[in-house]
Amino acid sequence: MIKHTLLPASEFVSRRDKFAAQMEPNSVAFISANKEVTRSNDTEYSFCQDKNFYYLTGFNEPDALLLLIKIAGAQAEYQSILFCRDKDPMQEVWHGRRVGPELAKEAYVFDQTFTLDKMDEQVTSLINGVENVYHCFTDVDLNKQVDLWIKQVASQLKMGKRSPTVKFDCSDIIHELRLIKSEAELEIMRQVNVISGNAHQRAMKYSRAGRFEYQIEAEILHEFASNGARFAAYNSIVAGGDNANILHYTDNQEELEADQLLLIDAGGEYAGYAADITRTFPINGKFTEEQKAVYELVLKSQIVAIEAIKPGMTFARLNELVGEVLTQGLFDLGILTGNIDELLKANACKKFFIHGLGHWLGLDVHDVGDYHINEKRQQLREFKPGMVMTIEPGIYIPKGCDVEPKWQGIGVRIEDNIAVTESGYENLTVNSPKTIADIEALMQS
Structure with missing residues (x-):
């Protein structure tokens, strides 16, 4: 009889702790989930989560985004924030149940969770005043989105807002942890x-x-x-x-x-x-x-x-x-x-x-x-x-x-x-x- 084991949420929290410990103070890290990929017409390939995102979250739904925000001057203190799909009874009837932000916060132990439609508003607010940005440089779509958020904050310089100026490839940290x-x-x-x-x-x-x-x-x-x-x-x-x-x-x-x-x-x-x-x-x-x-x-x-x-x-x-x-x-x-x-x-x-x-x-x-x-x-x-x-x-x-x-x-x-x-x-x-x-x-x- 094969014993089946799943990783506890504490394992993923520990990984986020280790990742955040290597971030510069006053930094934010973006790690994105995969998207569903069309196989033919209106059918999709079986979903396979982005492995870096999975490593830090254990969350297995598409389109999600993880933010880790390390406070200025702090050695280890940080916030973990997840953006994910909302509960939607009509979509769930057709395509399966969703975790939703409320259960995701509890089950996966995030500090905050938001629905995807809140992403632009929240991210531009959260990165205001942050100096450093971490993201995986090979993630082309995320790179474009991060640049857009930075430009949105930078455009409000006269209003006292300040956007990040330094970028790091977070792959270097994650890959060493995964090894x-x-x-x-x-x-x-x-x-x-x-x-x-x-x-x-x-x-x-x-x-x-x-x-x-x-x-x-x-x-x-x-x-x-x-x-x-x-x-x-x-x-x-x-x-x-x-x-x-x-x-x-x-x-x-x-x-x-x-x-x-x-x-x-x-x-x-x-x-x-x-x-x-x-x-x-x-x-x-x-x-x-x-x-x-x-x-x-x-x-x-x-x-x-x-x-x-x-x-x-x-x-x-x-x-x-x-x-x-x-x-x-x-x-x-x-x-x-x-x-x-x-x-x-x-x-x-x-x-x-x-x-x-x-x-x-x-x-x-x-x-x-x-x-x-x-x-x-x-x-x-x-x-x-x-x-x-x-x-x-x-x-x-x-x-x-x-x-x-x-x-x-x-x-x-x-x-x-x-x-x-x-x-x-x-x-x-x-x-x-x-x-x-x-x-x-x-x-x-």
Whole structure:
């Protein structure tokens, strides 16, 4: 039985406290919700909240706006203000219930709440006399609106009003906060990993020659939704045979064939948090010798990387470790040829391992947070407890490349979700088989 946990309002209040503590005195921050997006004519895509806004509010309706106002001279004192849609019985009959400002103030613990129609009047009043403005520079629509509010206040200079003059990108603060997960966040990420791991097990059991990639995808989505992860965190990759050598293959249209591998990269989203898991397995339940050799090499490199994770480690060093394992292994298999010392020095495995080793994970699949990349494109940021990342080495040998035909068409990636702890790591991906013995046993059960 999967335990379902939601974050309490106190978690979001704590995040706003931390954000406000980094604001300059006499400042205001604007963070906006997403808008609904039209899919076709008068239908919309399923709503997905702006992750920065969600991180600070937990509020999951469109069109809302959060203001944080830090009083001049105060070290921590600030006000939190939410603008949201009003209760509207007619709209709610057609489109669903709204929280409304009164309940939002109580349930989400804001100091003040207003309806959207009060926004212009209230904001121009609230920012009068404020020196600094924080907002996400990538939010083009909000940028234009903030500039308009500032101009409206500035136009009343002769009446004694004073508008903000300095702008800061609030993304810098939010992204650093989001990078370190709390224990409550980690618990949700454990749960979405269990849900997603069960989906990968279901896919393994259901896969066989003659079925189509989209049928396997349907089984995965069914498992997600049946266990509370109503949406996939990203478009699922279900890639049979040579399709696995297309890194972001999402057509998922082709028929599965015996003696091929099936690469599935799929993760659910629960309470806003993503899982990102990849498994590769034989469609008929039994690895060939060539498939087994490549798979065991990728798995060995992944284990080396995961076991090295601890505070102070970097992606740059993990990439070095994985590069050594994969280059030596590809040489031993005869897929790489030449002088082994030169191959290792050149990190020659990158011919077949063509993407990064991993990325931050959280509210976004490719989550926010600086990697501290240097001029050599090395990721030098040291890991800290609470960081969560993927570790996903792979080997891709497409048909038609310059290796022996027996290797061609093999694509293998193995991906787990790893949290950094005080003394090492925690593998959140606990229930998705990845050893050859476990995969074959599950598929033949």
